[in-house]
Amino acid sequence: AIMQGSKLINDISPSGNKPFPVRYKSTILKSVLCVGVTPNYENIRNFHVATGRFITEEDNKNVRKVAVIGEKVAERLFKDEDPINKYILIWRVPCQVIGVMEEKGIDISGVDQDNQIFLPLNTYLRRFINKDYINNISVQVVDEKAIPLAKKEIEDILRKRHKIKNSDDFTVIDLKDVMSLKTQAMSMIKTLGNISAILSFLIGGVGILSIMILIVNERRLEIGIRRAVGSRKRDIVYQFLIESSFISFIGGTIGVFISLISSFFIFKITNLPFTLSPFGFIVSFFASVLIGIIAGIYPSQKATKIQPVEVIRK
Structure with a gap:
């Protein structure tokens, strides 16, 4: 017909x-x-x-x-x-x-x-x-x-x-309709993925900030002694920025590999082609380090304000 x-x-x-x-x-x-x-x-x-x-x-x-x-x-x-x-x-x-x-x-x-x-x-x-x-x-x-x-x-x-x-x-349905629907779906997935990534980085940053503040409070004596023997404020800042970025890098590395393994199994179950983005890996690692540095700025500045005399007195 x-x-x-x-x-x-x-x-x-x-x-x-x-x-x-x-x-x-x-x-x-x-x-x-x-x-x-x-x-x-x-x-x-x-x-x-x-x-x-x-x-x-x-x-x-x-x-x-x-x-x-x-x-x-x-x-x-x-x-x-x-x-x-x-x-x-x-x-x-x-x-x-x-x-x-x-x-x-x-x-x-x-x-x-x-x-x-x-x-x-x-x-x-x-x-x-x-x-x-x-x-x-x-x-x-x-x-x-x-x-x-x-x-x-x-x-x-x-x-x-x-x-x-x-x-x-x-x-x-013509092919243009299918392509349009697919583009919309991919755009929505990409947007949700970006929002999830931003939230993950924010939560991770807050977590690192809290940990670094606790570390500074626990190591007041060490910081005071270092200041007393001549360590510069810049050295204290570098130390805590390196520590915070290292914590963030380790967490980011573990997160990337867990997501890699889980994605592999999801794609295997759904019979979809599994592809890797080297650019995505590099961005993830650099973003992890950057979040660590940003989260470590306030604790490191707080550490430089510790006075050796007050620490020894306490």
């Missing part, structure tokens, strides 16, 4: 997806996104096979139990073994592997395309979810400039087909 109702659409590919457990011999993957697709899916999404073949019209028409697996799925299930023509158990359905997709990475919506399994759409609908409708349609327009008008035409066609007058029971 969409192809017939619009001249701005070049091709469409209906699909559906749901996670299922997958097994090959003794290796079990608890949850892999299985996607029911039509043969033109790889051209619309520009996502092609590296070895073997993709799903054909015959596979779809005859409801064949065949599967094209993502690069990560192949690596996790088969390791160094050739997966072509091997059988894997997807949920309760044995499927023959007919192809392995090229490495693609994460798409703009955050889905790891290498951790998917592609099935003929009819096989997916009948053998796996037992339904006769799909939840997604990928559309390829004739020209990028035609996207807004094509989007409007698709909405009109679907409203007419679904006999909708008021609120829609569907959503039409």
Whole structure:
């Protein structure tokens, strides 16, 4: 109906997806996104096979139990073994592997395309979810400039087909919408991260300030004796600034490594790519030292005001 109702659409590919457990011999993957697709899916999404073949019209028409697996799925299930023509158990359905997709990475919506399994759409609908409708349609327009008008035409066609007058029971999203949402989400995460970092540094600075004041009070005798034997005020200031910056540096180092380890496990669980920013590391360490120096200014100045005579008297 969409192809017939619009001249701005070049091709469409209906699909559906749901996670299922997958097994090959003794290796079990608890949850892999299985996607029911039509043969033109790889051209619309520009996502092609590296070895073997993709799903054909015959596979779809005859409801064949065949599967094209993502690069990560192949690596996790088969390791160094050739997966072509091997059988894997997807949920309760044995499927023959007919192809392995090229490495693609994460798409703009955050889905790891290498951790998917592609099935003929009819096989997916009948053998796996037992339904006769799909939840997604990928559309390829004739020209990028035609996207807004094509989007409007698709909405009109679907409203007419679904006999909708008021609120829609569907959503039409183009890549620009997805990119905009992703940019907004990343901006919000970045802002929250910056606020958290500022609060952490402030709390850390206050903590170091309190510790250094206690240290100065505990070491009044030592400071008084040093002043009595000729230590300059500048030497006292340097001593306490170095101590406060060292405390801050040690705390910052521990914090960075704890966050590094926890981030690694979070990214591992969510299957997102783990990247390190050397610039972020350098900034974190320098900021830690700077906070320590700032927090040590008042205690060091307080230490210089200690009079040797008063200390000895007490």
